[in-house]
Amino acid sequence: MSCHAENGDRDLLTGTRDVALIGCPNAGKSSLFNRLTGLSATTGNYPGVTVTRSRGKARIDGADVTITDLPGTYSLSAASPDEQVVLDHIQGRLPGEGEFGSSLVVMDATTLERSMILFAHVFELGRPTAVVLTMVDELRAGGGDIDSARLSQALGVPVAEVVAHKGRGVDEVRELLGRAGDWPTAVVPPPTADRGETREWIDSVLATSGYRANRPNATTRGIDRILLHPVWGVAVFFLVMFLFFQTIFTVAAPAQGWIETLFAALGEWAGERIEQPLVADFVSTALIGGVGGVLVFLPQIALLYVLISILESVGYMSRAAFLMDRVMAHSGLDGRAFVAMLSSMACAVPGIMATRTMASSRDRIATILSAPLMTCSARLPVYVLLIAMLVPDDARFGPFGWQGTILFLMYVLGGLAALTVARVLKATILRRGSLPFYLEMPPYRIPTPRQIARAVWAPVWMFTRKVGTIILAATIALWALMSFPANTAATEGMDEPEASAYVLEHSIAGQIGHVIEPVFAPQGFDWRIDVGLLGSFAAREVFVSTMGQVVAADNADEPADALSAMTYTHGPNEGEKVFSAPTIAALLVFFAFAMQCVSTLATMRRETNSWKWPAVATADMFVLAWVGSWLAAVIVRLVTGG
Amino acid sequence: MDDQDLNAVALHPELTQDPRELRWVVSTCPRDLHHAATHPDGPLSGLVRDGLLSDIDGGPGWITTSVADPGTWRDVVGEVRRAVRATAAAVQAEGVLPVGSGSGGGEVRCPIPDDELALLAASLLQEHIAPIAGAHGGRISIRKVTGGVVTVDLVGACHGCPAAVFTLKQRFEAVLQRTAPGARVIEA
Ligand SMILES: Nc1nc2c(ncn2[C@@H]2O[C@H](COP(=O)(O)OP(=O)(O)O)[C@@H](O)[C@H]2O)c(=O)[nH]1
Numbered sequence: 053m054s055c056h057a058e059n060g061d062r063d064l065l066t067g068t069r070d071v072a073l074i075g076c077p078n079a080g081k082s083s084l085f086n087r088l089t090g091l092s093a094t095t096g097n098y099p100g101v102t103v104t105r106s107r108g109k110a111r112i113d114g115a116d117v118t119i120t121d122l123p124g125t126y127s128l129s130a131a132s133p134d135e136q137v138v139l140d141h142i143q144g145r146l147p148g149e150g151e152f153g154s155s156l157v158v159m160d161a162t163t164l165e166r167s168m169i170l171f172a173h174v175f176e177l178g179r180p181t182a183v184v185l186t187m188v189d190e191l192r193a194g195g196g197d198i199d200s201a202r203l204s205q206a207l208g209v210p211v212a213e214v215v216a217h218k219g220r221g222v223d224e225v226r227e228l229l230g231r232a233g234d235w236p237t238a239v240v241p242p243p244t245a246d247r248g249e250t251r252e253w254i255d256s257v258l259a260t261s262g263y264r265a266n267r268p269n270a271t272t273r274g275i276d277r278i279l280l281h282p283v284w285g286v287a288v289f290f291l292v293m294f295l296f297f298q299t300i301f302t303v304a305a306p307a308q309g310w311i312e313t314l315f316a317a318l319g320e321w322a323g324e325r326i327e328q329p330l331v332a333d334f335v336s337t338a339l340i341g342g343v344g345g346v347l348v349f350l351p352q353i354a355l356l357y358v359l360i361s362i363l364e365s366v367g368y369m370s371r372a373a374f375l376m377d378r379v380m381a382h383s384g385l386d387g388r389a390f391v392a393m394l395s396s397m398a399c400a401v402p403g404i405m406a407t408r409t410m411a412s413s414r415d416r417i418a419t420i421l422s423a424p425l426m427t428c429s430a431r432l433p434v435y436v437l438l439i440a441m442l443v444p445d446d447a448r449f450g451p452f453g454w455q456g457t458i459l460f461l462m463y464v465l466g467g468l469a470a471l472t473v474a475r476v477l478k479a480t481i482l483r484r485g486s487l488p489f490y491l492e493m494p495p496y497r498i499p500t501p502r503q504i505a506r507a508v509w510a511p512v513w514m515f516t517r518k519v520g521t522i523i524l525a526a527t528i529a530l531w532a533l534m535s536f537p538a539n540t541a542a543t544e545g546m547d548e549p550e551a552s553a554y555v556l557e558h559s560i561a562g563q564i565g566h567v568i569e570p571v572f573a574p575q576g577f578d579w580r581i582d583v584g585l586l587g588s589f590a591a592r593e594v595f596v597s598t599m600g601q602v603v604a605a606d607n608a609d610e611p612a613d614a615l616s617a618m619t620y621t622h623g624p625n626e627g628e629k630v631f632s633a634p635t636i637a638a639l640l641v642f643f644a645f646a647m648q649c650v651s652t653l654a655t656m657r658r659e660t661n662s663w664k665w666p667a668v669a670t671a672d673m674f675v676l677a678w679v680g681s682w683l684a685a686v687i688v689r690l691v692t693g694g
Numbered sequence: 695m696d697d698q699d700l701n702a703v704a705l706h707p708e709l710t711q712d713p714r715e716l717r718w719v720v721s722t723c724p725r726d727l728h729h730a731a732t733h734p735d736g737p738l739s740g741l742v743r744d745g746l747l748s749d750i751d752g753g754p755g756w757i758t759t760s761v762a763d764p765g766t767w768r769d770v771v772g773e774v775r776r777a778v779r780a781t782a783a784a785v786q787a788e789g790v791l792p793v794g795s796g797s798g799g800g801e802v803r804c805p806i807p808d809d810e811l812a813l814l815a816a817s818l819l820q821e822h823i824a825p826i827a828g829a830h831g832g833r834i835s836i837r838k839v840t841g842g843v844v845t846v847d848l849v850g851a852c853h854g855c856p857a858a859v860f861t862l863k864q865r866f867e868a869v870l871q872r873t874a875p876g877a878r879v880i881e882a
Pocket residue numbers: 075076077078079080081082083084094095096097098099100101102124186187188189190214215216217218365366497499503
């Protein structure tokens with residue numbers, strides 16, 4: 053803040069240039085925010101998508117207006133952490149900020165009555181206020197109507213109509229924003245103290261504005277008759293998921309093949325040109341075998357996000373929460389927790405953030421601790437690599453592939469584990485504290501291609517960036533640890549694969565691997581897998597890049613083939629294959645359960661305001677991972693007679 | 695509709711050109727509120743005597759109140775709201791009558807006498823319908839109001855064009871019913 057901003061000046065500045073979007077959940081605030089600022093705040097067709105504040109600038113008549121997108125709220129008395137964000141913002145309690153400027157109340161025209169109470173409270177705050185009516189397309193299509201000029205007169209503030217996600221009417225909002233400082237303040241605040249008077253005020257304003265609510269959406273009701281059916285609904289959910297995981301292998305695999313070919317060509321090209329042996333090794337091992345080995349999973353990641361973004365933007369999340377509410381009751385949590393868990397299928401970080409909509413802090417912590425067990429997108433490359441080694445891609449039953457089926461089962465396993473942990477926590481250290489849960493069921497909405505594209509592009513770009521930063525860094529570190537000491541004297545005269553195997557075994561990483569080896573011996577992990585596991589605590593995908601590096605000297609383009617051929621170098625099983633069915637099963641389970649994500653821990657720490665819970669999560673998940681992977685190895689050994 | 699609905703009063707204040715004046719819209723009662731609002735025994739007149747208000751007026755579905763000089767709306771709005779509400783409630787209570795005709799029969803909330811309906815219809819016609827008729831080169835006027843039915847004449851381009859007649863008549867009826875539920879519009 054500038055040092056001149058003391059008195060009237062500041063009011064003028066904040067008053068004209070700082071506008072907060074306030075409205076009920078799912079009213080279209082973030083869609084409007086995106087249209088105004090050109091940014092891409094996450095939108096989705098269920099309440100609770102936005103849980104933090106986003107700020108952006110809209111350029112209007114050559115001047116910047118700061119727009120703040122806030123979480124949705126039904127009132128100005130905060131029950132949950134996301135609602136607290138709204139309060140903190142409008143009360144100017146955030147560090148370094150004074151009172152906020154003007155309020156733009158975003159009201160869903162199809163549920164106008166409910167928004168009116170919020171409007172009354174916001175207008176009462178005494179800041180310049182205006183109203184945006186969203187969903188007017190749905191209102192009119194369903195036989196409803198409103199006279200917004202009349203509404204404006206009745207409320208005493210300007211009213212603009214928009215179709216927020218398509219950008220219709222946004223120009224009018226821009227015009228309004230140009231004079232945000234001059235929006236009316238409440239001369240006569242709406243009656244909020246007496247419920248009866250509030251009711252009468254709302255009825256009168258709506259009647260005078262010729263408001264007619266739309267008919268309930270018949271399509272939505274029809275679809276919901278199936279999707280909310282206790283049996284059919286659940287069946288459809290699992291069927292859709294099952295079919296989806298089939299496509300991960302069938303649809304994404306060809307695209308993966310192209311990227312692999314590209315990297316192989318790059319490797320060849322580089323190999324011919326680079327003279328210096330150490331640099332050549334770095335390029336072919338760390339960059340192509342390691343980082344490239346992770347990047348090839350881009351198609352799978354993209355596909356996963358297509359699914360997630362469709363689920364979120366169509367309006368399925370609320371249905372899933374409703375369906376799962378009964379199942380969740382066994383875990384002591386409610387359907388809202390399931391939304392957080394389903395969001396964790398993308399990544400545990402947004403999943404943990406989604407718990408901000410939960411009012412009970414015990415439920416919230418139980419969900420935060422169990423959400424990281426849901427299968428996130430970082431596990432996907434590891435699973436795909438391991439499953440490809442476990443069963444051949446032509447293994448089928450009927451029309452279905454076994455690979456996709458096992459992947460589906462891994463997701464089920466993650467879900468069951470999350471529910472079980474939640475149940476145990478709720479029965480022990482986090483007993484009681486449940487509050488009634490209320491989650492609105494929006495009508496189904498067809499997302500615009502732009503929404504889907506944005507929802508897929510953002511995480512795909514994040515993944516690419518992650519590969520270019522943390523995964524690259526970890527891979528380089530591991531490459532160094534695996535390449536030194538170089539042992540040039542000892543390897544003289546050996547052929548290349550033999551020499552690199554010798555260097556690896558005697559490298560710093562190799563020695564560390566040997567030290568850890570006894571810890572995971574019961575699971576059948578050898579020292580090279582242990583090095584990979586160690587790396588995976590920086591990011592799960594680093595396991596893939598490390599394994600790629602281990603076998604780069606043999607076969608950099610098809611790491612799975614080379615890994616399948618890898619044998620134990622010593623011990624009782626010397627000469628036998630490392631990646632046998634029991635080992636792979638153990639690894640899959642280990643990755644399903646272990647906490648191997650620094651960002652998740654940091655988010656847990658921030659959201660719970662203590663190191664205690666991240667520590668608890670790391671410990672319980674490690675125990676679960678170790679015991680679970682050991683059991684998996686034992687069981688598969690029994691079944692396969694190995 | 696049950697009793698409670700019939701006695702429900704819904705009202706909200708609107709700002710006017712004059713910052714000291716508020717226009718209370720009583721959306722549940724389209725009847726002329728002038729008499730009740732300015733009646734010397736009424737609650738609003740009491741507020742004038744107490745020095746809270748300086749002026750009161752009323753018309754079909756509305757009451758205006760002006761705050762007396764030193765006061766501000768924030769201080770007195772609660773009391774004025776209650777007084778306006780009581781006035782409107784009294785008029786509505788006296789107006790609840792069983793009606794035999796009309797769709798569905800039964801009772802309608804605050805039925806409006808024909809002379810008041812005529813006034814209301816005329817002002818709504820002027821405000822909402824005449825401009826549209828004009829834009830189509832036509833004219834619409836009220837011939838008579840009897841038993842809650844407004845009979846209109848359609849002249850000019852509107853005449854003989856079934857679609858236009860239909861929409862104009864329908865629009866008028868919809869606008870009218872917003873404030874006078876049960877009222878009907880027919881063509882002469
Ligand atoms: N039909 C229609 N859908 C809209 C409109 N505005 C937003 N949506 C959709 O409503 C859902 C909620 O929007 P979002 O911006 O996330 O709401 P927020 O929770 O208020 O931020 C999304 O699926 C949007 O695509 C609108 O004006 N009309």
